[in-house]
Amino acid sequence: MDPTMGETNIASIAPAGGVTAQATFGDPVPMDETNVAVESNVVVAAPSTAPETSYPVGTVDFNKPFEVFDANDDETRHTNARVLAVLAGNNYPVVVVSHDGSEEVVTQFDTDGDSIDGELKVENIAPAIEQTKFVAIFREGRGFASSDDLYDTESAVFDAFRHEPKFFAAVSLTIPAHKQEIPALVVEDDEEGEGDDADAGPKYINGMTLKAGDKVRSYRRNRGSRTCTILKTRDYPSHKQLFIKADNGQEQPYWALNKNISPNY
The missing domain is CATH 2.30.30.140 (SH3 type barrels.)
Structure with missing residues (x-):
């Protein structure tokens, strides 16, 4: 038998730069020490981490929490909305599954949040922070009226109503982070006479x-x-x-x- 066989076998299982001591056949090296020498040079690969999501981002960022609701009635909202697939090269690339209260619905959306059939809408669930929006003001005779829609920027208002002859101004509107409570009605009577709780009869x-x-x-x-x-x-x-x-x-x-x-x- 080749007396160098032990040396060759050790080199074949150890990585480069591994065991330096030579162990020839018949050397008085205890088996447990040889095992320790080999094991100390074994490199264990780290477990691979799950890849991060990389869904499309536009007006809606599908990587962040979002909700699905009826495009004609935003009071009707779906639950458990999530991305099912992404169709590369499609005008409505994001396939979303959600529950409308009776069954699960699968719909395609573009990055503006519009569905392929126009029946549903997607918006990100934004944190409760103060927001600034803009409304259009129109001159109607001696009075004024505002637009029904809110716009993100002043220029967006100008673009929307550039050819509207009654357009008067774009006005910023601050939306508070939390709902404001309406103060209780207090009917004050600062004139002389009986108080508000009195009833003087016919x-x-x-x-x-x-x-x-x-x-x-x-x-x-x-x-x-x-x-x-x-x-x-x-x-x-x-x-x-x-x-x-x-x-x-x-x-x-x-x-x-x-x-x-x-x-x-």
């Missing part, structure tokens, strides 16, 4: 005897004439004796001028 106004619960017509500037319900009455001041609320529900109760009260025909 009052004779403009030829009518009126009391709480009766219906009247009341004119108010910028609101016109509408049917109102009397909530309570008072004695003073004598020109504002009826506390009324419009039946259309579009305004808060108030003390009406007596001269603006007429029968509810």
Whole structure:
């Protein structure tokens, strides 16, 4: 037998620059020490890490959390939306699966977030931070009106309404991060007389005897004439004796001028 066989075998399993001591056949080297020498030079490959997602990015970044909702009713939102596949070279490359409440739906989207059939829309779930948007203001006679849509930049407003003759201005709008609470209504009566909780009983106004619960017509500037319900009455001041609320529900109760009260025909 070749007396160098042991040396050749060790070199064949050790990496370059590995075991330096020669172990010839018959050397008094304990087997456990030889094993330690070999094992100390074995390189174990690190486990491979999962690749990061690299989905398309446009107006919508599909690598970040997003939601799917009805393009015609953004109150109708899907759940568990996720990317199923990406179709290279397609105008609607991102295939998304989501649940509409009754079944799973598979739809293709472009990077603007529009679906291939126009029925669904995708938007990123943005953190709750203050945002600045822009609206278009139009001149209508002596008054003004604003656009229904919000725009990300002032130039985007100009581009959208460049040929609109009624366009007047682009105005910035700050949207707070959190919902604002409407302050509770406080009806203050700083005039002499009974407080808001008082009810002085029937009052004779403009030829009518009126009391709480009766219906009247009341004119108010910028609101016109509408049917109102009397909530309570008072004695003073004598020109504002009826506390009324419009039946259309579009305004808060108030003390009406007596001269603006007429029968509810």
